[in-house]
Amino acid sequence: GAGVSQSPRYKVTKRGQDVALRCDPISGHVSLYWYRQALGQGPEFLTYFNYEAQQDKSGLPNDRFSAERPEGSISTLTIQRTEQRDSAMYRCASSLEDRVGEQYFGPGTRLTVT
Amino acid sequence: LAKTTQPISMDSYEGQEVNITCSHNNIATNDYITWYQQFPSQGPRFIIQGYKTKVTNEVASLFIPADRKSSTLSLPRVSLSDTAVYYCLVGEEAAGNKLTFGGGTRVLVKP
Numbered sequence: 001g002a003g004v005s006q007s008p009r010y011k012v013t014k015r016g017q018d019v020a021l022r023c024d025p026i027s028g029h030v031s032l033y034w035y036r037q038a039l040g041q042g043p044e045f046l047t048y049f050n051y052e053a054q055q056d057k058s059g060l061p062n063d064r065f066s067a068e069r070p071e072g073s074i075s076t077l078t079i080q081r082t083e084q085r086d087s088a089m090y091r092c093a094s095s096l097e098d099r100v101g102e103q104y105f106g107p108g109t110r111l112t113v114t
Numbered sequence: 115l116a117k118t119t120q121p122i123s124m125d126s127y128e129g130q131e132v133n134i135t136c137s138h139n140n141i142a143t144n145d146y147i148t149w150y151q152q153f154p155s156q157g158p159r160f161i162i163q164g165y166k167t168k169v170t171n172e173v174a175s176l177f178i179p180a181d182r183k184s185s186t187l188s189l190p191r192v193s194l195s196d197t198a199v200y201y202c203l204v205g206e207e208a209a210g211n212k213l214t215f216g217g218g219t220r221v222l223v224k225p
Contacts, residue, residue: 004157034212042201042215043158091157103213105157 002026004106006092012112015083020076021077021109032075033093033103034067037088049075082113116204123220134219135214136202139183147178147185149150150201152218158201189221197223 005024006041025032031050035043045059051072060066064082069075079086089110093103119137119177126132146165150158164176164185168217175188176178189196 035213042199042218043213044215045213072203102160102163103158105159108157 004092004094006090006102006106006109008109009107010110010112012114016081018078018080019082019104021079021090021092021107021111023077023092023094025073026093026104029056029094029096029104031095031097032069032105034075034077035088035091035093035105037091037108039063041090046077051094078103079111082111084090084113087111087113116206118125118216119202120216120217120219122217123222124173125144125222125224126192127224129191132133132192132221132223133191134187134202134221135184136187137184138202138204141182141204144146145182145204146215147176147182148203148205149174149176150203150215152199152201154198158215175176192221192223194223194225197221 007022011019023032030114031048033048034046036046037043047057047060047067048055048070054067057083064080067075067077077090089108090109091105095103117140120134123224124178129225146163148163149160152158162174162176164178166178166182169176177186187200201215201218203215204211
């Protein structure tokens with residue numbers, strides 16, 4: 001079956017612009033997670049949802065970052081007034097249940113802020 | 115979440131067994147141990163998870179001693195395609211939510 005998909009795969013934006021990154025999880029997966037990964041480092045947790053409810057947003061760096069999952073399926077991570085330090089790979093993952101264990105990761109969106 | 119320590123890198127040769135040991139001295143009673151693999155330009159991929167003793171699947175084995183303060187991921191007869199970063203994670207199964215990745219171990223398999 002289809003895995004986790006993310007769009008766009010690459011995004012180049014100018015500093016100060018807003019960006020929206022989309023994640024389409026595996027069908028039927030309850031939990032959806034957002035991570036950010038810098039080159040040469042492991043993924044860093046940002047936030048996660050169970051169905052449409054945002055359960056934990058402790059990893060969001062500041063209030064320019066927000067995420068939603070209004071219908072419990074597709075999720076959008078929005079970064080307002082982007083800064084160069086926001087440049088990174090943004091990864092989405094989903095899992096069948098709300099449990100630590102097997103998360104399925106998408107291919108990621110490479111964001112470059114110029 | 116318990117902190118994990120694993121080697122930064124390891125080299126091996128095709129056909130050999132690779133063993134990566136992860137230390138997690140502060141592991142809690144309810145914590146599980148999970149390993150992920152990440153190839154360049156791809157997202158992490160779940161390999162194996164265990165709580166105690168030994169777990170084996172078609173990809174790897176996970177050895178966990180009785181005190182659970184460490185664990186060893188064993189990759190049998192590696193091939194060039196096993197070159198990747200391997201992450202050890204510790205967390206409570208019931209807690210769901212975040213996975214905390216460390217730096218991982220970069221395994222290079224040479225011909």
